[in-house]
Amino acid sequence: MFSTAKRLIQLGCMTWLATGCATSGIGIEPDSMALPERWQSPSNTSAVSPGWLDELDDPALASLVAEGLANNHQLAAQRALVRQSEQGLIIAGADLYPELDLSLDISRSRQAVDRAVGGPQTSYGIGLDLGWELDLWGKLSDGQRQANLTLAARRAELDAARLDLASDLANAWYELLATEQQLALFSRRLHNLEQNLEVIESGYRLGLGSALDVYLARNDVESERARVEAQTQLRGEAARGLQRLLGRYPDGRWTQLPALPLLQTPVTAGVPADLLRRRPDLQSAWMDLMASDAALAIAHKQRFPSLQIQASVGDESGRLPDLLEGGLAWSLAAGLAQPLFNAGRLEAGEGQARARVEELEKRFLDELFIAFGEVENSLGRSQALQAQYEQFQQAERNARLAEELAFEQYRKGLVEYSTVLEAQRRSLDAQNSAIETRRDLLQNRVALYRALGGGLGNEVRDVATLAEKLPNSEPLNRVADQRE
Numbered sequence: 001m002f003s004t005a006k007r008l009i010q011l012g013c014m015t016w017l018a019t020g021c022a023t024s025g026i027g028i029e030p031d032s033m034a035l036p037e038r039w040q041s042p043s044n045t046s047a048v049s050p051g052w053l054d055e056l057d058d059p060a061l062a063s064l065v066a067e068g069l070a071n072n073h074q075l076a077a078q079r080a081l082v083r084q085s086e087q088g089l090i091i092a093g094a095d096l097y098p099e100l101d102l103s104l105d106i107s108r109s110r111q112a113v114d115r116a117v118g119g120p121q122t123s124y125g126i127g128l129d130l131g132w133e134l135d136l137w138g139k140l141s142d143g144q145r146q147a148n149l150t151l152a153a154r155r156a157e158l159d160a161a162r163l164d165l166a167s168d169l170a171n172a173w174y175e176l177l178a179t180e181q182q183l184a185l186f187s188r189r190l191h192n193l194e195q196n197l198e199v200i201e202s203g204y205r206l207g208l209g210s211a212l213d214v215y216l217a218r219n220d221v222e223s224e225r226a227r228v229e230a231q232t233q234l235r236g237e238a239a240r241g242l243q244r245l246l247g248r249y250p251d252g253r254w255t256q257l258p259a260l261p262l263l264q265t266p267v268t269a270g271v272p273a274d275l276l277r278r279r280p281d282l283q284s285a286w287m288d289l290m291a292s293d294a295a296l297a298i299a300h301k302q303r304f305p306s307l308q309i310q311a312s313v314g315d316e317s318g319r320l321p322d323l324l325e326g327g328l329a330w331s332l333a334a335g336l337a338q339p340l341f342n343a344g345r346l347e348a349g350e351g352q353a354r355a356r357v358e359e360l361e362k363r364f365l366d367e368l369f370i371a372f373g374e375v376e377n378s379l380g381r382s383q384a385l386q387a388q389y390e391q392f393q394q395a396e397r398n399a400r401l402a403e404e405l406a407f408e409q410y411r412k413g414l415v416e417y418s419t420v421l422e423a424q425r426r427s428l429d430a431q432n433s434a435i436e437t438r439r440d441l442l443q444n445r446v447a448l449y450r451a452l453g454g455g456l457g458n459e460v461r462d463v464a465t466l467a468e469k470l471p472n473s474e475p476l477n478r479v480a481d482q483r484e
Helices: 004-017 052-057 059-071 073-093 113-119 141-205 212-243 272-278 281-300 343-410 417-451 459-469 474-481
Strands: 099-109 121-134 306-317 329-338
Touching: 052 059, 052 141, 052 417, 059 073, 059 099, 059 141, 073 141, 141 212, 141 281, 141 343, 212 417, 272 281, 272 343, 281 343, 343 417
Parallel strands: none
Antiparallel strands: 099 121, 121 306, 306 329
């Protein structure tokens, strides 16, 4: 027996020396990647601000983000995933230690021979069993390392989910403000058209206008009423989208909305290499890659010998009080197992794990360059949108003056009503374009902050951290109470 065990150990050691106990399938090193020293789009290369919500200087938005981080259901589900990984780490670490089981048995039986002694027999037994697999090649340690890396990946995913939620809330907030301003614009235009219609109908009754002008003015009024109704629906949908992100019932009602802000401060974008340490989604992808590499090491070491130690101690008696009174029976055994033939299953498992590492490595590189592209696009779009906004502002001023002048000239009989209609259309288009571009500027700024991996403000982080310590049923006002 001992000579056989010795030969198996020698065979395992030879296999280990031939293949190497430490194995890795990762072929990239993020720190040594050749990246450009600055972004291709014009930008400020100073360090990225640690709190982009503070830069937006919008207390209402900061309050909404804090509420969303505390109450959003998808974020709560992501926190549950982190807790699952925390328990998985405990499970993986437990494999490194012996397992001890206590058993207490009672049995009652009757056999044919029992008739002579008067009936069924009862027996009691107690046992203490110990099992332990020695971590000869570090396979169990690799399992714990994999669980650690998986937990780190889930925590990074949670950080990425927080950033995504804050970005989605900011975009939804600015979308709601924009739809509110557009609704106000269309309502004002409807009011002006109704006033114009009264003037035109009055002039027609006095013989100073044509029936065609009256029909055209009435058509404008009805079309604008339809536009106001459609915009009211869009405004309600925007409010519901924001309420859903906040974990509220989406009733579509929202009051006291401010105007869209205008950002004047530029964004500091840092350098491309900063994304590797700033973006939590990239950190999560890298940790998942490292965890798969640990799984490869485990699959590699499954082909090595395993050493199990089994020990037990116990007693058995026909009477419960007699247990442990006599000498206890005990046993101690050690078993060494070396896989010899399994039709290629273990080798295929290692090949599968290696292919998984290659897959996640390519996915990480793809996500990395997608992240670079997001920053470049947002930086380039920022300049283009700023130029467009300035042009639309000038066009809005000119269109408003042209609309007022056209109607005055129509009242004096100097121009046809079609000229007034064209001036009104251009004025509306210019004002609506200015609102949309202002919204696009804000949402692109949020997209740039997200692409750069910008952190949240200190106050928002404090509220979110406190909220995560409370049960899921606790409302946000409880968070505010505890802060005070």
